[in-house]
Amino acid sequence: xxxxxxxxxxxxxxxxxLSLDLVRDALGQMGLRILTALSGAEARAELAASRPQIVLxxxxxxxxxxxxxxxxxxQTAPGTDxxxxxxxxxxxxxxxxxxxxxxxYLTKPVKIGALRARVKELVDDAQRRLDAARLETELLxxxxxxxxxxxxxxxxxxxxxxxxxxxxxxxxxxxxxTGTGKELAAHALHALSPVAAGPFVIANxxxxxxxxxxxxMFGHLKGSFTGAANDKKGLFEAAHGGTLFLDELGDLxxxxxxxxxxxxxxxxxxxxxATATKKISVRVVAATNRPLEEMMxxxxxxxxxYYRLSMVxxxxxxxxxxxxxxxxxVRHFVTQYAAEYGKTLAGVxxxxxxxxxxxxxxxxxxxxxxxxxxxxxxxxxxLVDARDLPPSFQRGAGPLVLAEPVISEAPLELLSxxxxxxxxxxxxxxxxxxxxxxxxxxLGVTRSTLYRLLGEG
Numbered sequence: 001x002x003x004x005x006x007x008x009x010x011x012x013x014x015x016x017x018l019s020l021d022l023v024r025d026a027l028g029q030m031g032l033r034i035l036t037a038l039s040g041a042e043a044r045a046e047l048a049a050s051r052p053q054i055v056l057x058x059x060x061x062x063x064x065x066x067x068x069x070x071x072x073x074x075q076t077a078p079g080t081d082x083x084x085x086x087x088x089x090x091x092x093x094x095x096x097x098x099x100x101x102x103x104x105y106l107t108k109p110v111k112i113g114a115l116r117a118r119v120k121e122l123v124d125d126a127q128r129r130l131d132a133a134r135l136e137t138e139l140l141x142x143x144x145x146x147x148x149x150x151x152x153x154x155x156x157x158x159x160x161x162x163x164x165x166x167x168x169x170x171x172x173x174x175x176x177x178t179g180t181g182k183e184l185a186a187h188a189l190h191a192l193s194p195v196a197a198g199p200f201v202i203a204n205x206x207x208x209x210x211x212x213x214x215x216x217m218f219g220h221l222k223g224s225f226t227g228a229a230n231d232k233k234g235l236f237e238a239a240h241g242g243t244l245f246l247d248e249l250g251d252l253x254x255x256x257x258x259x260x261x262x263x264x265x266x267x268x269x270x271x272x273x274a275t276a277t278k279k280i281s282v283r284v285v286a287a288t289n290r291p292l293e294e295m296m297x298x299x300x301x302x303x304x305x306y307y308r309l310s311m312v313x314x315x316x317x318x319x320x321x322x323x324x325x326x327x328x329x330v331r332h333f334v335t336q337y338a339a340e341y342g343k344t345l346a347g348v349x350x351x352x353x354x355x356x357x358x359x360x361x362x363x364x365x366x367x368x369x370x371x372x373x374x375x376x377x378x379x380x381x382x383l384v385d386a387r388d389l390p391p392s393f394q395r396g397a398g399p400l401v402l403a404e405p406v407i408s409e410a411p412l413e414l415l416s417x418x419x420x421x422x423x424x425x426x427x428x429x430x431x432x433x434x435x436x437x438x439x440x441x442x443l444g445v446t447r448s449t450l451y452r453l454l455g456e457g
Contacts, residue, residue, distance in 0.1 A: 008126055009033035010119065011052040013043040013069070014085070015062050019108075023056060026112045027119055040064030047077060051382070053126045054119065057102075059086035059093070067093075067100060074101040078349040078385040081122045085110060143325075146188035148181060149332045152324040154317040158185070165312050166192035171264060173249075173309040174287040176316030179366030182287035183247065185314055189285055190243040198242025203235045206251035213256045214272050218263065224273025236269050236280055243283045249309075250290025250301065257302045264308060284309070319364040326368075330356065333369050334384060337376035345376060351386040 010032045012023040020036045027034060035050055037043040040063045046052070055073060059066035066084055073080055084097045087108040094105045104118055143151040145159045165172065166189050174182045183202070190200045208216050215225075219234030236244060246252075252260065263269050264284050268277045286309050295301035319326070330348060338345035348356070352375070361367055375388040429439040 009052040010054040011035040012056040013037045014058040055082045079383045147184050150325040152322040154322045162188050169312045171284045172312040174314045179364035180316040186245045186285040201239035202245045206248040218269040220272035239282045240280045246286040249286040250288035261305045319361045333372035337373045348384040
């Protein structure tokens with residue numbers, strides 16, 4: 001199985017010591033660390049201490065029902081694969097077990113060959129997840145660019161454009177919907193420019209009132225107006241030798257736009273109360289989510305300012321236009337906030353992935369960051385689970401409720417476990433309109449296992 005599988009462990013929970021001996025004998029040669037527990041209390045202690053990847057769980061324990069313990073495991077360690085074992089099989093309990101998160105349901109006496117085969121599948125799945133997580137981490141590092149993350153064609157094109165433009169631009173216009181990362185793009189232009197060692201100053205145009213515009217942008221002298229108790233350096237002067245980022249440019253009142261244009265074109269400012277101008281050397285990046293062409297047509301945005309700024313124009317895609325980057329962004333934010341909160345988080349569970357995938361993300365990457373950041377704060381295990389996502393986000397996405405199985409042909413009590421599993425898998429697949437990736441996520445199995453359940457593999 002390879003060296004990595006040595007790190008994997010399996011916990012067998014059964015009140016019959018002979019059954020535990022059977023598990024040890026059957027699985028002892030598979031390279032797994034075999035742990036055992038005779039009760040729910042012992043199982044809880046072992047789960048907390050060892051965090052096994054696989055649990056074989058007897059349905060009837062002396063101190064707790066196996067289904068209750070299954071729910072606890074899903075709450076505290078949602079990435080764990082659980083196989084329920086019972087000597088009293090009913091189709092109803094099998095369906096309930098699968099719904100509550102079990103990956104399989106086997107009847108006693110368990111056939112050794114079948115148990116080994118199923119555990120090997122889970123070990124192989126766990127190994128693939130570990131390999132995928134390592135690869136994802138490597139890809140994440142490989143696809144980071146100046147604080148941005150992406151490998152989609154849209155983002156690779158954006159990164160290439162920033163690299164080409166950054167050494168030469170004097171002014172640039174960054175456009176994109178709210179939350180797409182316009183400030184990050186501005187930072188990247190600055191960081192790759194010849195003035196990277198200089199200041200990067202942010203001016204929020206929507207927050208500057210018309211009466212204070214000149215003072216905020218160009219500074220003022222002491223006594224130049226009521227309340228001017230000291231000389232003040234404006235944002236343009238503060239950015240001298242570096243870059244000034246004009247955020248929310250489209251919100252700047254029309255009367256201020258000509259003054260801004262002159263400062264950009266002439267590279268000089270005149271502080272309020274001064275009689276002489278000051279020369280400055282400032283690169284300017286402006287950003288907006290507003291339709292500037294429509295505003296020019298309506299007479300609310302100056303054409304000369306637009307044409308001056310749009311010498312270099314950079315468009316940022318929405319998250320919906322770059323969904324290829326979605327898993328990398330999720331991993332990026334989980335890693336970021338796990339470090340910030342001092343937690344060990346390896347990723348998100350299939351249930352959380354399903355909820356995240358169903359959301360439309362009108363707030364783009366910023367909304368995703370906020371959701372993942374909040375979920376990481378709430379998470380108390382090694383994975384972010386659906387229950388950790390913000391309640392408002394979950395309401396917006398709609399509850400993840402699977403349709404009740406449609407019973408046709410043979411009644412449940414006459415179905416074999418294989419047929420029952422196949423029926424449940426087809427029900428989940430139908431719920432997600434044939435999307436096998438989402439169905440596999442919700443079932444907690446790989447696509448290959450889903451194909452097998454469906455009788456296609």
